Amino acid sequence: MTSVTTAIQLVTREQAQNQRVTTCSSALAEDPWVIDREVQPTYGPGASMADPAPLSSPRQGELPEEYRLATDEELDLRILAAKATLGDRAVILGHFYQRDEVVQYADFIGDSYQLARAATEKTRAEAIIFCGVHFMAETADMLSRPEQAVILPNLAAGCSMAxxxxxxxxxxxxxxxxxxxxxxxxxxxxxxxxxxxxxxxxxxxxxxxxxxxxxxxxxxxxxxxxxxxxxxxxxxxxxxxxxxxxxxxxxxxxxxxxxxxxxxxxxxxxxxxxxxxxxxxxxxxxxxxVHKRFSVDQIDKARADFPGVRVIVHPECPMEVVDAADESGSTDYIRKAIEAAAPGTTFAVGTEINMVNRLASEHPEHTIFCLDPVICPCSTMYRIHPGYLAWVLEALVAGTVLNRITVAESVxxxxxxxxxxxxxxxxxxxxx
Missing domain, CATH: 3.40.50 (Rossmann fold)
Incomplete structure (x- = not known):
């Protein structure tokens, strides 16, 4: 299945031609460093783009040109080479909502609960590269050993809810x-x-x-x-x-x-x-x-289009959506429910699009689709890009720690x- 990033680029071109399919923002097709240049803090295009970002939001300086201009293939080679050089010295944690182009390099993938536990267990690593958002990296810093460096590839990856x-x-x-x-x-x-x-x-x-x-x-x-x-x-x-x-x-x-x-x-x-x-x-x-976008109307349409569909939503959805669904649960619950289902099950899932598409790709024995017909990923997860990952990894190889997240001991x-x-x-x- 096409990744969300590739789909957005294709959809943006499609929108320009005949408006048959939509994303919530054509700016999603742009590279995240374009957003990093904005004067006022912003969560960027995607589900949180209408949420006002506090003036105190962390800002990301401009990514060096060599990473901005590198092709996907070049970034892939550089990331893999840096990972091989670092070995057990560095571990990459990736959240379920992260884009495929980044999460493919993760040594451990999970939800916020699982990643919090992973931060306590990856004791051999000198650095934890957290492909998620700011509050997750803070948690990893507080739970990991003091000498371990927790790195957030893009400092602007915050969270509007937080x-x-x-x-x-x-x-x-x-x-x-x-x-x-x-x-x-x-x-x-x-x-x-x-x-x-x-x-x-x-x-x-x-x-x-x-x-x-x-x-x-x-x-x-x-x-x-x-x-x-x-x-x-x-x-x-x-x-x-x-x-x-x-x-x-x-x-x-x-x-x-x-x-x-x-x-x-x-x-x-x-x-x-x-x-x-x-x-x-x-x-x-x-x-x-992200989860505020899901509605009872979407569930009604899924049931009309796919009789017998199994509707699972995240508990961050509004109460009427959870009540209308067949079941609700965390991202890990959703993943396990799909893994355990009998082949041929049709699922309508109410959670972030990157995870839904990944589940559909991993489970071709099922029909799996997102309740929201509009492609609209988590704005802040989407700020992490392979270019930033390559940048922080190669800096580690050179002995430099970039974008370290630290929490004062008093907190x-x-x-x-x-x-x-x-x-x-x-x-x-x-x-x-």
Missing amino acids: DMADIDSVTDCWEDLAELFGTEPDDDGRVPVIPVTYMNSSAALKGFCGRNGGIVCTSSNAAAVLEWAFQRGQRVLFFPDQHLGRNTAKAMGVSVEQMPLWNPRKPLGGNEEATLQDSRVILWHGFCS ASPSRVALERMLAVQPRPVQP
Whole structure:
């Protein structure tokens, strides 16, 4: 199957001719270093292109010309040669959503939970090259050995969801909740609120959770983490993704009425005191722009076009989409469900297009397609390109570490507390 990058280039030419197929932005056909030159920080073309990037977003300097001008074949040879020279000194981690042209070089591929574990296990490597986004590289730095260098090939590979909750806004919320609920535990020893941050958040917010009795979760272990939190707290403050929090808690029996949304721009998050007092989960006003694109109409069309289709979506999708699907689960759950299915199954999948296309290529015994008919990859994952990978690898061969991601120990120490709690909570066993 054609890679997403190649498909975008073909579709862009097709759009210019007869508009038969579409991408969400023709700028996706451009090389990412074109976006790096923009004056204002931006997530770039793709699902997050309408999300405003904070002025403090990391910026990527211009990639040297030799990498910008190199052909795909030349970059392939240079990456493979550098990997061979470095051997066990360097390990490349790749997220499921990464483009095929990059993930093909990964020594380990996984979701954010699996990559967090991998960062603790790749102890022999001097450098961890993280083909993902900024918050993932931060996590790898905090969980790896101090002498290991964690490298993000393109510093501009951020995450719009992670940026929707910042440390100042969350701290203000926490202080408001402490004023409302107090801080004393109830008769069962449960404190008024336990903070839970999704892995898709900054190191500062992971540190906040570590300092305040909280924990980190991923889409793989969100239910187990909420169980952990409910054992210790009367309610949970869940950030930054409202949809993962809502879908997970609803499946555990928490009513939607007990899950108010906290808008950091409004007093008390836009809620009445009584609503917050009755809450079980307070959801932050954040979301994933990739998974927000999926709709019930898309599911209805898939069922009409393919009777008997099996619809699987990611729990970052809106609640009505998760409710309309046959099942929901993390990227690893989706992968395992497809692997375990009887040959000839038709799947409509609601998650990032690079992963869906890769699954379709790996499983020709099935019919697999993305629910969203528009090609619109994760904007920030798409900022990683083989040119950047070749650049950082060849620098390592020459003895230079580029784009190192480091987290100050004052932040890393409490963050590790929250991350270690997460790693100690085993995801619920699921049978796809």
